[in-house]
Amino acid sequence: MKKVLLLIASAAVMAACGGPLSPQDKLTVNDKKINELIGQMTLEEKVNMLHSKTNMSSAGVERLGIADMNYADGPFGIREEGQPNGFMSAGWTLDSATYFPTGSALAATWSEELAYKYGTGMGKEARLRGKDVILGPAVNIQRLPVGGRTYEYLSEDPILSAALALEYTKGCQDEGTAVCIKHFAVNNQETNRGSVDAQLDERTLREIYLKPFERAIVEGGAMSVMPAYNKVNGEYCSENEHLLNEILRGEWGFKGFTVSDWGGTHSTMGAMLHGLNVQMTGSNYLGQPVIDSIKAGKLTEEMVDEKVRQILRVRYAIEAVPADVANQVMTSQPECQDIARQVAEKSIVLLKNEGKVLPIAKNVKSIAVIGQNAVLKTQSGGMGAGVKALYEVTPLQGIEKRAAREGIEVDYAPGYKNFPGRRWGPAPAQKDPLEADAIDEPADQFLMSEAVEAAANADLVIFFGGTNKNIETEGSDRKDIKLPCGQEELVQALYQVNPNLVTVLISGGPTDLQVLEPVSPAIVQGWWNGTEGGTALAEVLFGDIAPSGKLPFTFPRKLEDSPAYALGNFPDKNAGGDLFSLMYRPDVLKMSREERQKLIDSMPKPVSKYTERFYVGYRWFDTKEIAPMYAFGHGLSYVDFAYGEPKATASKDAVKVTFTLKNEGAMAADEVVQLYVSRPEAQVEWPAKELKAFQRVSLGAGETKTVTLTVPVKDLRYWNESINAWDLEHGKLQILVGSASDDIRVSTHVTI
Ligand code: GLC
Secondary structure (H helix, E strand, O other): OHHHHHHHHHHHHHHHHOOOOOOOHHHHOOHHHHHHHHHHOOHHHHHHHHEEEEOOEEOOEHHHOEOOEEEEEOOOOOOOOEOOOOOOEOOOOOOOEOOOOOHHHHHHHOOHHHHHHHHHHHHHHHHHOOOOEEEOOEOOOOOOOOOOOOOOOOOOOHHHHHHHHHHHHHHHHHOOOEEEEEEEOOOOOOOOOOOOEEEOOHHHHHHHHOHHHHHHHHHOOOOEEEEOOOEEOOEEHHHOHHHHHHHHHHHOOOOOEEEOOOOOOOOHHHHHHOOOOEEOOOOOOOOHHHHHHHHOOOOOHHHHHHHHHHHHHHHOOOOOOOOOOOOOOOOOOHHHHHHHHHHHHHHOEEEEEHHHOOOOOOOOOEEEEEOHHHOOOOOOOOHHHOOOEOOOOOHHHHHHHHHHOOOOEEEEEOOOOEOOOOOOOOOOOOOOOOEOOOOOOOOOHHHHHHHHHHHHOOOEEEEEEEOOOOOOEOOEOOOOOOOOOOHHHHHHHHHHHOOOEEEEEEOOOOOOOOOOHHHOOEEEEOOOOOOOHHHHHHHHHOOOOOOOOOOOOOEOOOHHHOHHHHOOOOOOOOOOOOHHHHOOOHHHHOOOHHHHHHHHHOOOOOEEEOOOOOOOOHHHHHHOOOOOOEOOOOOEOOOOEEEOOOEEEEOOOEEEEEEEEEEOOOOOEEEEEEEEEEOOOOOOOOOOOEEEEEEEEEEOOOOEEEEEEEEEHHHHOEEEOOOOEEEOOOOEEEEEEEEEOOEEEEEEEEEO
16 A cells, blocks of 8 residues: 555656656655654654664654664674664574675676665565664775775775665665665775775766765665765765765755764764764764754754654655564575575686686595685674574585585595684683684694695595685774685695695685685685575586676785785874774773773874775776786686677767677586776876676577677766866777676777
């Protein structure tokens, strides 16, 4: 019934304004009813909606039948229920959810279709938990290879990230759950994330860092937005006039509401005047001080009304789930588990396959699986985005189950110690012999000898390297991208006794492979790949499916090659600290809030200068002609693909490029075709090339398909700072089509 009313209301508004409503304007269809409600509310009831009620909810107005707004962390699984006043577990049993592959794994599928399905999965399970808004997707560009949230975010490229953010948003909201897209904006490091001032030019801001948010909000109708903790060009995101009012609401026509990151609100007047709707958590800014400010004539009640209107638009765009309907069944649903498996299968990237070590040969009768990353679960950890999964198939479990079908013997050895990261509490009485004391400690000789013996006695070695969710996590960035705890020494020793070796990297971000690559004939990026990650990995390793993932970010040969490091922009050697970076220091923990703030105020303010501008990721490596270890968009298959000569046409709205693609192999396989543009005769400054379109194409053995890629002309514009607007440089466009940013197969050109 509700949906019918919504449709009728939409039609009425459409008729009134002559034409289909934009995704954002659809949020205004209930404004008449909302304004009547606001007219019945007291000032206290209205202000009560502008801040947290519990740690994961903000208030409605029970007297008027307006339900509270319930939030849940994502972005890759509905987080277990917490206590009303904090994140500690509520100890429920039905809140075990599906653990979807994390952001970088989803991005490695390069599949808009899967991103949409992923969003539906998140939306469905949020509804079962009575949640109105998921705190995701997390779509910030991966500027730093060491970024703590690289695993959570999508990619280093705005076109890829924007396409996936859009589909995730549509999928989730089509299931009746609002997204809260985050972290708006330019949140690209965890170091001093609570106050670091990201300083960048407008063109870089528009073309790179805002693009994923823009498409999800303007085209996808994202209903809520989470301003980031950091500052952008001097102003905190949660009170940033340029971001929240001028761009978000002014240019993009955003009609929903903004909710601060937890602890990310900084003032009453700043929040009220510059675009924040809801303070999470606490009410020391958007509670009584608002009422006091109105009484003092510094704010008006109409300002409060507008913020309440924006919140109620979302409230009435989604159904509140009655408390006696929510949490009645197990959260994780089989159809969502299946989506997680589909994403995992298409995310796995085959980085190297010398001598076709993969798929596992039919004559292999024994496999040595080496490395704790084959058995460690990856659902939790990494702070806020952890999931209490109903189940998780580890890589070893996946391999053992699949090997059993062929009567293949599997032997496991831990191989190296696991670095547990920051301890959340006192060290255990009994030290775990498999836990390392330091991330860079050398290989453990006993574990190494045990692993080498297992490798020597097997037909095939599968070495599981990588990081873990204490090394790559929200709240801190890695110091480097080195493989931890002596893994390099170990893999060299394994290769010495058995060169029939495959490395599988289990990590969210890139790792330094300079030592490992020469001693690994095959290398697979296995990601933190969700509830069915082990199942999917086994399917790829045994050749049931061909690998088809493509890297969503560059693997630098060495960290210093990457732009922010090469230019000395990160880390900020002069930085002091902030609330988040200091909160783990024992001496600071003993301080009062005032003493802590005094300490922070005494320190140099953290700054991050984006002087690399729009040369982020492959844009930098290609333009500077620095060879990466593995390039953006790289990923091998078990088959070869043949690209036909492309034909390109250009209209005022779009460039279309058509070509044939043939699967020359003996098994079905997917290829992700990528279209880059370069501008050989440009007057404006551009990177060497930029991704402008892509498509995942499924082909049976020997099958040929005709593929058409479309580049909207609006995606070819640049932000012209001299006119402070989008602008189009006319002229010749080189069209480069291929299998990776460094594997261009065919090309042509058009003039726009
Ligand atoms: C965290 C994260 C944010 C998360 C929120 C609630 O600090 O930055 O992504 O949604 O707090 O857990």
